[in-house]
Amino acid sequence: MxxxxxxxxxxxxxxxxxxxxxxxxxxxxxxxxxxxxxxxxxxxxxxxxxxxxxxxxxxxxxxxxxxxxxxxxxxxxxxxxxxxxxxxxxxxxxxxxxxxxxxxxxxxxxQILSQSTYCTSLGAVLGNLTWRASRFPQIVDTWLSNFQSKIGEFLSIVNGTFGAFVDTYRSAFPPTSNVEYQFVMGLLGIVTNISASPEGREFLITNSSGMEFVQKLIKLMPELPLAPGTVSLKRLMLMILYNVSMNKTGLQYLLESRVEDTLSHCLDDEASSEEMQLLCLRVLQSVTYDLDKPKYIHNLIATIPIEKIEIITSAKRSDISNAAKQVIKYLQHSQKITK
The missing domain is CATH 1.20.58 (Methane Monooxygenase Hydroxylase; Chain G, domain 1)
Incomplete structure (x- = not known):
């Protein structure tokens, strides 16, 4: 270096x-x-x-x-x-x-959003068409006779779709023109018509997906927000509960699931229309008819006191007043049986 x-x-x-x-x-x-x-x-x-x-x-x-x-x-x-x-x-x-x-x-x-919108729109259209077709008892009988497995699959779809819909729009309900709302309305309308027949409600309450769906109706109805779209949805939900209550197994299931909590909320809701109040009383009528189990009688009266129903007997509409009087009669009769 x-x-x-x-x-x-x-x-x-x-x-x-x-x-x-x-x-x-x-x-x-x-x-x-x-x-x-x-x-x-x-x-x-x-x-x-x-x-x-x-x-x-x-x-x-x-x-x-x-x-x-x-x-x-x-x-x-x-x-x-x-x-x-x-x-x-x-x-x-x-x-x-x-x-x-x-x-x-x-x-x-x-791409997924576009496909999802298309599928929902298609489902809404087909759901509403099928809803209208199911109004004919012979159509429902054919379904139950030949396509029970498909009806079971359909109930599974309804159960999952309804739960997801309520979870998504729990805080802000979509307008009635919304395709998802139309789709869910079509599904609930079909279940309502299926449960209108004795065979249909028997299938609904003995099918696992059907039972889960009924449980969701009871649980989620009080959680629906106040919005114009919920009125039509609640109407269908109450009609399904009424149809189920006409089945012995269905009535037992409703009482075990404390359906009185949902009915009490419906009667206390000041935003409920007279039609909703009447439907709620119809379900209560069916549930209290010939009720002889002390446990269920106690739960009903503790949740919906007779004094509350007596107030409704003074309603201007005669059908609402008469329904309330009938419920009181059934409850008082049940109380006498258990004494």
């Missing part, structure tokens, strides 16, 4: 210190590469890498590659520079791939 004067020695030491510091930064940067790809800050870190790259290039340009520098350090610097360039190329490629992946995700989201 050539002889160096004092000034050149200081210059060499300073240069080597700069190189070693840069080398540490390079190693730290290389170690951080996997973490960069695991975060959403790829573009920010890519920009940082470009800045670091410029600084490294500047360092290499300023550093004199003379024979005074050891060949080992020179080779290591060249190797690190090559690795940095390779990593920079990889970052650019991965950044592009990530951007393309995000674009593909957005495209697929739009």
């Amino acid at each position: 050539d002889e160096l004067n004092l000034e050149n020695e200081h210059e060499l030491l300073n240069s080597l210190e700069t190189i070693l510091t840069s080398e540490c930064n390079l190693h730290e940067y290389i170690d951080d590469i996997p973490q960069i790809f695991a975060t959403d800050n790829l573009k920010t870190m890519s920009h940082k890498e470009e800045t670091n790259g410029e600084n490294i290039e500047t360092l290499f340009d300023k550093f004199p590659m003379s024979s005074n520098v050891s060949k080992d350090n020179t080779n290591e610097i060249v190797t690190l520079k090559s690795k940095c360039e390779e990593l920079h190329t990889q970052i650019e490629r991965l950044t592009k791939e990530k951007e393309e992946a995000f674009e593909e995700i957005e495209r697929l989201k739009d």
